[in-house]
Amino acid sequence: MIPEIGHFSLILALLVALILGSVPIIGAARGNAVWMELARPAARAQFFLIATAFICLAYTFASKDYSVGYVASNSNSKLPLQFRIAAVWGGHEGSLLLWAMILSIWTVAVSVFSKHLPDDMRARILGVMGLISVGFLLFMLVVSNPFERLIPAALDGRDLNPLLQDPGMIFHPPMLYMGYVGFSVAFAFAIAALLGGQLDSAWARWSRPWTTMAWVFLTLGIMGGSNWAYYELGWGGWWFWDAVENASFMPWLVGTALIHSLAVTEKRGSFKAWTVLLAIGAFSLSLLGTFLVRSGVLTSVHAFATDPRRGLFILVFLVVVIGGSLALFAWRAPTVGRGGKFSVISRESFLLANNVLLAVAAMSVLLGTLYPLFLDALGLGKISVGPPYFDTVFVPLMTPALFLMGIGPIARWKNATLPELAMRLRWAFAVSVATALVLPLLLGHWTPMIGLGLFLAFWIFASSVHLVRQRLAGDRATLLARMKSVPRAWWGMVIAHIGIAVFTLGVTVVKGFESEIAVRMLPGDVAHLAGYDFKFEGVQDSIGANYTASRGQLRVSKNGVERTVLSPEKRLYTVQNMPMTEAGISPALIHDLYASLGEPLEDGAWSVRIYHKPMVEWIWAGAVLMALGGLLAISDRRYRVRRKNLTEEKAVTKKSVVKKAVVKKPAAKKTVTKKVSAKV
Amino acid sequence: MKRFLLPLIIFLVMVGFLAVGLHLDPREVPSPLVGKPAPAFDLPLLDQPEKTFSPKQMLGQVWLLNVWASWCVACREEHPLLVALSKAKLVPLYGMDYKDTRAEAQQWLNEGGNPYEANAMDIDGRVGIDYGVYGVPETYVIDKSGMIVYKQIGPITEQVLSNKIMPLVERLQAQ
Numbered sequence: 001m002i003p004e005i006g007h008f009s010l011i012l013a014l015l016v017a018l019i020l021g022s023v024p025i026i027g028a029a030r031g032n033a034v035w036m037e038l039a040r041p042a043a044r045a046q047f048f049l050i051a052t053a054f055i056c057l058a059y060t061f062a063s064k065d066y067s068v069g070y071v072a073s074n075s076n077s078k079l080p081l082q083f084r085i086a087a088v089w090g091g092h093e094g095s096l097l098l099w100a101m102i103l104s105i106w107t108v109a110v111s112v113f114s115k116h117l118p119d120d121m122r123a124r125i126l127g128v129m130g131l132i133s134v135g136f137l138l139f140m141l142v143v144s145n146p147f148e149r150l151i152p153a154a155l156d157g158r159d160l161n162p163l164l165q166d167p168g169m170i171f172h173p174p175m176l177y178m179g180y181v182g183f184s185v186a187f188a189f190a191i192a193a194l195l196g197g198q199l200d201s202a203w204a205r206w207s208r209p210w211t212t213m214a215w216v217f218l219t220l221g222i223m224g225g226s227n228w229a230y231y232e233l234g235w236g237g238w239w240f241w242d243a244v245e246n247a248s249f250m251p252w253l254v255g256t257a258l259i260h261s262l263a264v265t266e267k268r269g270s271f272k273a274w275t276v277l278l279a280i281g282a283f284s285l286s287l288l289g290t291f292l293v294r295s296g297v298l299t300s301v302h303a304f305a306t307d308p309r310r311g312l313f314i315l316v317f318l319v320v321v322i323g324g325s326l327a328l329f330a331w332r333a334p335t336v337g338r339g340g341k342f343s344v345i346s347r348e349s350f351l352l353a354n355n356v357l358l359a360v361a362a363m364s365v366l367l368g369t370l371y372p373l374f375l376d377a378l379g380l381g382k383i384s385v386g387p388p389y390f391d392t393v394f395v396p397l398m399t400p401a402l403f404l405m406g407i408g409p410i411a412r413w414k415n416a417t418l419p420e421l422a423m424r425l426r427w428a429f430a431v432s433v434a435t436a437l438v439l440p441l442l443l444g445h446w447t448p449m450i451g452l453g454l455f456l457a458f459w460i461f462a463s464s465v466h467l468v469r470q471r472l473a474g475d476r477a478t479l480l481a482r483m484k485s486v487p488r489a490w491w492g493m494v495i496a497h498i499g500i501a502v503f504t505l506g507v508t509v510v511k512g513f514e515s516e517i518a519v520r521m522l523p524g525d526v527a528h529l530a531g532y533d534f535k536f537e538g539v540q541d542s543i544g545a546n547y548t549a550s551r552g553q554l555r556v557s558k559n560g561v562e563r564t565v566l567s568p569e570k571r572l573y574t575v576q577n578m579p580m581t582e583a584g585i586s587p588a589l590i591h592d593l594y595a596s597l598g599e600p601l602e603d604g605a606w607s608v609r610i611y612h613k614p615m616v617e618w619i620w621a622g623a624v625l626m627a628l629g630g631l632l633a634i635s636d637r638r639y640r641v642r643r644k645n646l647t648e649e650k651a652v653t654k655k656s657v658v659k660k661a662v663v664k665k666p667a668a669k670k671t672v673t674k675k676v677s678a679k680v
Numbered sequence: 681m682k683r684f685l686l687p688l689i690i691f692l693v694m695v696g697f698l699a700v701g702l703h704l705d706p707r708e709v710p711s712p713l714v715g716k717p718a719p720a721f722d723l724p725l726l727d728q729p730e731k732t733f734s735p736k737q738m739l740g741q742v743w744l745l746n747v748w749a750s751w752c753v754a755c756r757e758e759h760p761l762l763v764a765l766s767k768a769k770l771v772p773l774y775g776m777d778y779k780d781t782r783a784e785a786q787q788w789l790n791e792g793g794n795p796y797e798a799n800a801m802d803i804d805g806r807v808g809i810d811y812g813v814y815g816v817p818e819t820y821v822i823d824k825s826g827m828i829v830y831k832q833i834g835p836i837t838e839q840v841l842s843n844k845i846m847p848l849v850e851r852l853q854a855q
Contacts, residue, residue, distance in 0.1 A: 326687050
């Protein structure tokens with residue numbers, strides 16, 4: 001009964017989505033206020049229905065109903081409750097339901113926080129999101145229904161893939177999807193603006209917090225996935241250039257470009273067409289990622305279940321959504337206009353250069369991911385593209401991008417001069433060059449790659465320090481008051497940039513200075529690595545909820561002083577008879593000590609692998625800082641001010657819609673906003 | 681106007697490829713090499729660079745050639761199976777280390793065990809092109825006369841080994 005309620009809710013949700021995707025958009029075209037107003041209740045109804053379906057599926061999992069095919073293939077009666085719930089998104093059908101559910105959450109969020117938008121704009125945005133929802137709900141109901149019954153019912157389930165039985169499974173997919181799907185908001189804003197011909201700086205200002213929010217989720221989602229791979233796969237890697245990782249990384253690169261491009265569009269009115277294209281691109285790449293993962297055109301460790309019929313459906317959907325929006329772009333973008341002029345040396349130029357580099361990086365990842373497929377389709381032979389390609393392409397692209405990051409925020413809008421920039425950044429440059437030359441020698445050895453990585457990391461640090469000092473300079477008021485007078489969005493930028501520096505530092509140091517050994521150890525044996533002694537105390541058997549485990553113990557000491565104990569495990573998941581390794585990790589700011597159990601050898605000996613990974617945690621700490629920066633930017637006063645002055649702002653916006661001349665001049669619009677914020 | 685059409689055109693070209701790609705199964709690509717002699721090569725060995733390995737040395741024996749690399753995630757998946765296979769000593773297994781470095785490859789074998797009789801180093805991937813290497817790992821079954829009889833793309837699974845490869849090897853050995 002419960003699965004049928006879920007199935008029925010999905011059908012109703014599809015009907016509501018059809019209404020949401022058509023009536024408000026037509027209403028906006030005809031200027032019919034009642035039709036436009038329908039968007040908000042429809043968005044809420046859709047959310048309610050999809051959430052009902054989602055809860056029904058979760059309940060079916062929790063209650064171990066193996067008469068539903070999807071539940072029987074992705075869980076087992078011995079699976080602990082938290083993983084039985086997380087198993088909702090452990091397979092293809094449930095992942096789609098999570099996708100649709102998160103899309104409906106974003107849709108409702110837009111409908112709640114868009115009271116200050118002009119009515120036609122809001123109707124179009126919600127309508128576009130409704131259309132995307134139609135595609136996904138249809139896909140689910142036609143070829144991937146999670147509620148399909150299994151007759152006769154299975155006695156027990158086939159269990160969730162043991163690789164996914166980890167706390168990471170509970171957080172990583174929802175976070176990642178919040179990011180992927182979150183770009184649908186920026187996409188819908190762009191399409192709505194193209195439809196309505198309202199591509200102005202107000203549009204950019206409205207899009208910015210949504211885009212940043214999605215980007216924050218995506219950053220955390222990718223970070224979580226990388227961290228999960230690090231401790232779960234048992235050999236200390238944190239990024240593999242796997243097709244599915246690339247699928248999440250491409251929207252991140254384009255989304256990062258979009259955030260910066262939106263800033264220019266808002267402040268200077270430039271880059272409008274480019275910004276719209278990036279907004280379309282970020283979401284298109286999210287959709288493409290779904291296609292790549294779910295259609296089976298590429299092999300990947302992440303591709304659990306694939307089906308060509310599904311692939312065809314997604315491909316058609318891609319053509320409609322991406323092809324349609326690019327056609328709309330080709331039609332409407334020429335009328336947008338170019339915005340303010342700027343010289344070759346200006347903040348606009350630096351941001352444009354960074355944008356182009358990020359977009360090219362995303363395209364080269366796309367090329368690397370699809371290249372084997374292209375050649376194969378053309379009958380030109382079969383090749384494989386692995387980390388060698390990505391490493392070769394990425395370093396030359398990211399080097400100038402990171403270098404420009406140091407200059408961009410310091411350069412003036414519109415017109416800056418090179419000699420002045422050089423003057424101001426000479427200390428930052430000197431400090432970073434000196435660090436790049438000296439620090440590696442203190443740590444052990446110098447290579448060009450270590451030097452380059454350290455130079456870029458310290459360049460960003462040092463130029464950020466310069467930037468902060470310059471901004472806080474002055475003798476009026478106290479330092480604290482001066483710090484408070486700087487907008488939070490600006491602090492957000494600084495923190496996110498420092499996050500990039502921390503990340504770069506982590507990657508450089510771990511790549512340059514990590515060490516590892518693989519040894520055969522009898523109980524009582526001691527292995528030595530990086531100045532630490534690892535004493536093996538043997539292996540004990542233990543039994544978990546749905547697995548048996550051999551748990552080893554390594555006592556770690558340095559100069560006779562005990563530091564920590566590592567407990568790597570080797571598990572055997574009994575349902576699928578699948579062995580898994582659980583690494584024993586002692587994480588710290590300076591370095592991680594990492595051990596994993598290999599195979600049992602004769603006479604009670606084990607093969608043990610021990611890794612010393614200096615500063616590896618900085619990689620993820622950098623990502624967390626980037627996300628924090630994003631959150632800080634969203635919490636900026638100017639976004640909240642408007643909400644407090646809701647009625648006032650609404651009046652202003654309405655007026656500006658009527659008097660189109662006002663909208664077209666970003667400068668005029670800006671003074672209005674300034675007046676509003678000045679009143680608070 | 682033309683400038684703004686560019687993204688759409690690029691996208692449509694990509695869709696064309698994806699549509700064709702849907703009908704190709706990346707795991708079971710019929711190799712034009714099946715039924716043809718294994719392409720000749722003479723590559724230095726992983727552990728003794730001064731010595732070389734060539735398929736000619738294997739004439740008169742049924743043998744397996746496994747293409748792998750230390751950077752390859754899927755290779756880790758099939759590796760325990762290869763180790764078990766080599767312990768059973770039913771068929772000689774030779775490796776071709778593809779686009780890899782000596783140090784990393786050696787490290788990898790030290791960690792997971794070395795199932796190979798010998799490993800040829802295809803550092804620049806030239807020989808890999810002759811063999812139509814599509815994605816690592818790949819495994820070739822080569823008969824006594826040096827013909828490629830079967831090609832496995834992607835990791836060997838327990839099933840493939842016991843249902844396809846081993847029966848084939850036994851049949852060929854009996855010939």
